[in-house]
Amino acid sequence: MSFWNDPLRVAADWLQGIFVGWGMNETGAHVLVVFLGVLLLITLLMVLDIFLVWIERKVVARFQDRLGPNRLGPFGLIQPFADIIKLIIKEDTTPGDADKVVYNLAPILSMMSVLILWAVVPLAPVMLGTDLNVGVLFLIAAGAIGTLSIIMAGWASNNKFAMIGGFRQVAVMVSFEVPMLTMLLIPTIFAQSMNMNAIIDAQNVWYVWISPLGALIFLIAAIAELGRAPFDLAEGESELVSGFNIEYSGMKFGMFYAGELLHAFTFGGFWAILFFGGYRFFGLEQVSPFLAILILIIKAMLGYWVIMWVKYTMMRIRIDQMLSFNWKFLTPLSFALLLVTALMNALLASAPTWLYILGMFLANVVTGWIALEIARSATRQERERIEGPNKKVAEASH
Amino acid sequence: MVPLSWYLLLAAALFGIGLFGVLVRRNAIAVLLGIELMLNAVNINLVSFWRYSDVLTSMSGQVFSIIVFAVAAAEVSVGLALVISVYRRRNTVIADELDMLKW
Amino acid sequence: MTGAQIIFLMVAAFTLLSAVMVVTTRNLVHAALWLVSTLFGVAVVYALLNANFIAVVQVVVYIGAIAILFIFAVMLTRKDMRDSGPQINKNWWAGALVAMLTFAGLAFLLSGWSGFSKTAAELPAGFDSISLLGESLVSPEAYVLPFEVASVLLLAALVGAVYVAFNPSKK
Numbered sequence: 303m304s305f306w307n308d309p310l311r312v313a314a315d316w317l318q319g320i321f322v323g324w325g326m327n328e329t330g331a332h333v334l335v336v337f338l339g340v341l342l343l344i345t346l347l348m349v350l351d352i353f354l355v356w357i358e359r360k361v362v363a364r365f366q367d368r369l370g371p372n373r374l375g376p377f378g379l380i381q382p383f384a385d386i387i388k389l390i391i392k393e394d395t396t397p398g399d400a401d402k403v404v405y406n407l408a409p410i411l412s413m414m415s416v417l418i419l420w421a422v423v424p425l426a427p428v429m430l431g432t433d434l435n436v437g438v439l440f441l442i443a444a445g446a447i448g449t450l451s452i453i454m455a456g457w458a459s460n461n462k463f464a465m466i467g468g469f470r471q472v473a474v475m476v477s478f479e480v481p482m483l484t485m486l487l488i489p490t491i492f493a494q495s496m497n498m499n500a501i502i503d504a505q506n507v508w509y510v511w512i513s514p515l516g517a518l519i520f521l522i523a524a525i526a527e528l529g530r531a532p533f534d535l536a537e538g539e540s541e542l543v544s545g546f547n548i549e550y551s552g553m554k555f556g557m558f559y560a561g562e563l564l565h566a567f568t569f570g571g572f573w574a575i576l577f578f579g580g581y582r583f584f585g586l587e588q589v590s591p592f593l594a595i596l597i598l599i600i601k602a603m604l605g606y607w608v609i610m611w612v613k614y615t616m617m618r619i620r621i622d623q624m625l626s627f628n629w630k631f632l633t634p635l636s637f638a639l640l641l642v643t644a645l646m647n648a649l650l651a652s653a654p655t656w657l658y659i660l661g662m663f664l665a666n667v668v669t670g671w672i673a674l675e676i677a678r679s680a681t682r683q684e685r686e687r688i689e690g691p692n693k694k695v696a697e698a699s700h
Numbered sequence: 701m702v703p704l705s706w707y708l709l710l711a712a713a714l715f716g717i718g719l720f721g722v723l724v725r726r727n728a729i730a731v732l733l734g735i736e737l738m739l740n741a742v743n744i745n746l747v748s749f750w751r752y753s754d755v756l757t758s759m760s761g762q763v764f765s766i767i768v769f770a771v772a773a774a775e776v777s778v779g780l781a782l783v784i785s786v787y788r789r790r791n792t793v794i795a796d797e798l799d800m801l802k803w
Numbered sequence: 804m805t806g807a808q809i810i811f812l813m814v815a816a817f818t819l820l821s822a823v824m825v826v827t828t829r830n831l832v833h834a835a836l837w838l839v840s841t842l843f844g845v846a847v848v849y850a851l852l853n854a855n856f857i858a859v860v861q862v863v864v865y866i867g868a869i870a871i872l873f874i875f876a877v878m879l880t881r882k883d884m885r886d887s888g889p890q891i892n893k894n895w896w897a898g899a900l901v902a903m904l905t906f907a908g909l910a911f912l913l914s915g916w917s918g919f920s921k922t923a924a925e926l927p928a929g930f931d932s933i934s935l936l937g938e939s940l941v942s943p944e945a946y947v948l949p950f951e952v953a954s955v956l957l958l959a960a961l962v963g964a965v966y967v968a969f970n971p972s973k974k
Contacts, residue, residue, distance in 0.1 A: 329806060404836065435933055439859040446867025450839060453874055457832060465878070472871060479867070496933065702811045702851075704921045708913050710815045710848070714822055714841075716906035721826030723898035724891050729877055730831060733838055736869065737822055740845045743861075751852040752921050756930070759939040762857055763946045766936075769864050770953040774960030776869050780876040781968035787880040788970065 306590050308428050314339065343431070344417055347564065354563045355382040357603075358610065365614040392552035397460050400549065405458035409550065409557035411451035416565045419444045423571055424499045425598060426581055426591035437498040438486045441572060442479060445527055448565070449475045452529075452546050455558075459549040467545025470535060470621050475527055477628045481636040482523035488516040488643050489576045502580035507655070510577040512662040513643060515670045517577040519636050524569045525609060526624070528562065532616040533624055570605025574598065578605075635673045642669050707748035715741035728783050728793045732776060739772045811851060818844030829890050831881075835873045842866050853926055856933050 305312050314335050321331035356371070356379060363370025371378030396405060421431035422440050434440055449472050456468015490496050492512070493504035510517045526533040547558045574580060578601055581587045587594035619627070646665045650658045714737055721734025743765045750761025787793050821841040828834050842865045849858035892898065913919055939945035 401830075401832075404832070434855065435931065436856050436859045439856070439863065443859050443862035443867065446863055449867060449871060453871060454836070457874070457878060469875070472875075476868065476871065701805065701922045702808055703919075704923075705913070705919045706811060706815070707848070707852070708919070709910060710818070712906050712909040712913070713819055714845075715909070716902040717819065717822040717826055719905055720898050720902035723901060724895045725826065726890060726892060727831060729873065729880065730826075730834060730890070733825055733834055733873065736838065736865075737825065737841065740842065740865075743857075744845060744848055747849055747852050747854045747857055751854065752918075752923055754924065756924060756926065757935055759932070759936050759945075762854055762932070762936050763939055763949070765857055766860070766940070767949055767953050769860060770957055773864060773869060774957050776872060777964040778960050778967070780872055781964035784876060784879055784968050791882075793880045
């Protein structure tokens, strides 16, 4: 059990040996070592968060055909540090009649709900925060705490716009949890377990090949959960003066902003874990845990890039369009896809692998195509009801 | 180890606090909060009876607690819908002031 | 006092303290937030009882849906942001007496039961409560019928709540 094969276990044993040598008892030393491990993970995540601010600004700049920050440091790498210093030295205002305890607790809960997600992310085959056997459901539970923090922020700001923004954001988040949870059941069906490590272990074929529609719906629902464009009506500056975080200035706003970026990266990571094989890459992860972490971070960055791509390409959707899209299209489609997946999984269970992959892929494509046809005919009827029948067709039939 | 009695006493205390909330609060929504506490106390009892039973593979305790989750969710949603509807008509949710039938 | 006992006492104290704050605080939104911390304490109790699926479902269903529903309802049923008037009945001492008698009665009744001070059995290694739970929820010899009836109940509640709270003037 050398350092390169199992770094965390070796480091934990060494530290525990030191603490017991200083006179602490066994259990206390173990608790302290675990606490230090958690502290290390959170520190690394916050450093990654700083890096993500830089990535976000460079990527949005390139999408908009400009350069992005390039003055501070080589390629503008010092820019996030300047941002942090600016946020820290800003005046920390609190609205007059705001509920101080709830107002201050909201950004803390928002950041906390993102950080606890990393307890179930398998960084490497032997590096895992907690080997929960309900890891998939833990994702939704952490999202529930994030939802709570937003409504606390919206209410405690004592501001009409904040409250409306908070209500809308919470309505969107609660609504899009349903298709997300349903799509999380698809890797569970394939892997026969809700454990994150077990899902990665079972992905000899990446689940995106056998359930592409599931991956797509999960991505859409995750983007809505994150509150990013095109679903960011609640905090769009031109719509609602940035919604629930109007009254937050300084580092409290920084907590919301950085928390949102880290949340997006975390969901990129979960998309990679659930559908793209996590830290697996043709056996490279067995070589060293550090290589596995690198593979996972690269895949998470690619997922994060897709989320950013969607954000900076598509325009904002109105709140009633968002909710009707969820309840009238996405939720029935996700239920139908779950049924089709379970059925095909049972039918093709004894088929050879290539037939299984082909059958599931085709089932997904057929389901998606049928759903799009239904949606298209529904919108055509809606358009004809509003505008009258299609004139060109009517003239051509003369 | 923690004996079963501790869990049962915790559940009984939570039930008593919820009962106090139901009997004593004037706002209808606060009464529903007390009911939620009582349902949680019942759930703690069910799950601890499952854990401390001799046959751990019989999942009755957990199944019952899931049914209680479903019932609690149904009851809260209908109760709060009623409270909101009453507020729209009578402009109050204080239970003492809702003392006249429709006239 | 073993570690497990200390942890249980801390969690139980946190839960009961939050529950007392739920029923006594004046500000109703604060009461809903104290309910969230109570529900979280109960989820930790479930995790201590090795029922981790129930613990996570508690967070998702109670905190993620029911508590948010309470906060929405509190905010939609008030004329201004303040709670006015007395929040507790005149005869609160009678309610407190009934609650304490209930607790004492339950404790007395349970203490006479033979299994009151039982200690927990060890979980067998590799015990997978989730698959057992899943099987018992859909197995005809087990609880598939109550499961389906509960889902019909939820459907009825969903339709009923939407209908009752529907405001036709806002179309």
